[in-house]
Amino acid sequence: MNLKNKRIILIVFLGVIGLVLLAGCATTQSTPMEKSGAQLWGENCVRCHNAPSPAAFSDVEWETIGMHMRVRANLTKEDMLKIIEFLQLANG
Ligand code: HEC
Numbered sequence: 001m002n003l004k005n006k007r008i009i010l011i012v013f014l015g016v017i018g019l020v021l022l023a024g025c026a027t028t029q030s031t032p033m034e035k036s037g038a039q040l041w042g043e044n045c046v047r048c049h050n051a052p053s054p055a056a057f058s059d060v061e062w063e064t065i066g067m068h069m070r071v072r073a074n075l076t077k078e079d080m081l082k083i084i085e086f087l088q089l090a091n092g
């Protein structure tokens with residue numbers, strides 16, 4: 001194989017890597033940025049056990065459980081605060 005062919009193969013190869021990286025960024029950006037507390041609760045709190053009913057615990061208990069489950073569910077502080085807010089509003 002001559003040098004010119006090697007160069008072409010290298011350029012095509014780098015082009016493919018570039019496209020894969022671009023596609024990766026595009027999918028990240030297309031995911032919805034803002035989710036409601038109710039949505040986050042429905043998506044995350046069912047992964048390990050049944051999603052607990054908002055009425056099952058008091059406001060103060062939800063704050064403690066929130067701190068505990070945030071670590072388990074690997075959620076950001078902001079997302080967990082939204083979930084706690086939702087649980088507290090929904091438990092009346
Ligand atoms: C990665 C797994 C995992 C995820 C995700 C998770 N939990 Fe849990 N949860 C557990 C485990 C394990 C226990 C029981 C042991 C414990 O309390 O540490 C538990 C227990 C609980 C309890 C029972 C506490 C009690 O005293 O009866 C509540 C309420 C709860 N989780 C709420 C939540 C909420 C709300 C979320 C969503 C933000 C959530 N969990 C997400 C693993 C998880």
